[in-house]
Amino acid sequence: MTLPFSVPSALRRSGAGLAICAVALLQGASAQALTISSFKGQGLDHIYGSYAPRGDCTKEPRVTIDDRGMTFRANGRTVTPPRVEYSLTFFGQSYEGITAAFMPFPVSSSNFGPVYMFVNDDEKPGVIRFEADVPRGQRADPFHAAFTGAGLFTLCKGSAPAGTPPPPRPEPAVAVQGIPAEWTNLASLVGKYPGTYAKDNIDLFNRGAIAAALKARLGPKMDALKTNLSVVTPLKRVGNYYYLSGNAQHKGGEEQAYVMIDPARRAVQVGLWERGKLTVYAPPTGARLPVAPEIKTLLDNSPPETAVALPGTPWEVVPVSGRAPIAYVSAAGSPNIESLSLYCEGGKPYMAMLLNKPTAGRAVTMTWNFAGRLVNIPVQRANTSGTQWIGGVTGTPLVPLLMQQSGTVMLRLNGRLEGEASLSNSTAVLRTTLRGCVRL
DSSP: OOOSSOHHHHHHHHTOOOOOOOOOBTTBTTTTEEEESOOTTTTOGGGOEEEEETTOTTSSSEEEEETTEEEEEETTEEEOOSOEEEESSTTOTTOOSSOEEEESSOOSSSOOOSEEEEETGGGOTTEEEEEEOOOTTOOOOHHHHHHHTSOOEEEOTTSOOOSOOOOOOOOOOOOOOOEEOOTTSHHHHTTOOBSSSSTTSEEOSSSSHHHHHHHHHHGGGHHHHHHTTSEEOOOEEETTEEEEEEESTTOTTTSEEEEEEETTTTEEEEEEEETTEEEEEOOSSSOOOOOOHHHHHHHHTSOOTTOOOTTOOOOEEEEETTEEEEEEEEEESOSSEEEEEEEEETTEEEEEEEESSOOOSSEEEEEEEETTEEEEEEEEEOSTTSOEEEEEOTTSSHHHHHHHOOSEEEEEETTEEEEEEEOTTHHHHHHHHSTTTSOO
16 A cells, blocks of 8 residues: 655655654653552542432442542443553643543553543533543443443532642752762762752752753753753663653653763763753764663654654645645654645545654554544555555544644554644645545
């Protein structure tokens, strides 16, 4: 299967850049959901209570959330999953609303199960919505279907209050002076953390030769480095090199950083991600430092230097010689998706996906997540290298949602979070490019 146009040449003509950004939390892209086996002490008591359609807990289906977790009752069955997945980035890295996304019936660490559960749905306290995520052609389990087909669940009368804010966070610790990092004492600092909250921490930013080298290399970006190492590993060593990495609070993949140190060359190298775009501050003279295996893993799961910063770029009309133009948008915040295109072929709408590195297999599922409304598009390999993929969108709500929604849409590949795409200018572009195959 091949695309009806040359994606690389079309992109060169349009001047569109790459947008490949990360979703990794500190060390890997898989850490986007928190596994919870007990809700006690997790700061989730503000959603405790029993919920049912129309708030009538005398009937089923219903769900109860308490210290033990979640208990589901339907069709005469009671199920209390031993663990649930709490998605930390379902609505984007910068989301600050009250809606929480859970996967209550996970199958494995890479398969979050067939049901999504949105508590305080649509920013409304005490409202739960369930949504099915079942592959096309498969039928949902009757127990799960009882929840996904029941409409909105609301907090039952007399149940525990819901929607109240969680307790305030504790005050930060008082700053203290740590040990200045010098070219000569790094071996003794391995295993210690940078910070200003204990005397045996490393002073990486204020005093010492390493701090001076970082300031000289980063200049005004030094504050961004401090923020992006708020959650940080201890200093580690591989061979003759020292390194650490981290991210801003709840901003893994979007605001993160690594630091490599070569005491022999008296050189530092910093990788700094801001709004999902990587900039490498390499030594001013000589080659870049070789990265440690852990840093390489971070880089593999994060955006390269060619990335476009979040929230991405507007949709574009890209002319293609000899055929109708295509609708194009760069991906943002994705470790794998470079761009997405929609076009008409044979009177039907199709979606093309361009990846920045090969992906194995003959088929994958690409998901558009419109604030919890999921549109799954099965796509098939379109070239031998596994970087171009296409799939039909006939019969799906993808085009209407792209034209009706605003802001950004979250992206996934086989259930894995893959960043965002802007919805800016999507309506005008899709009207221009898809009028030959979609009723608009």
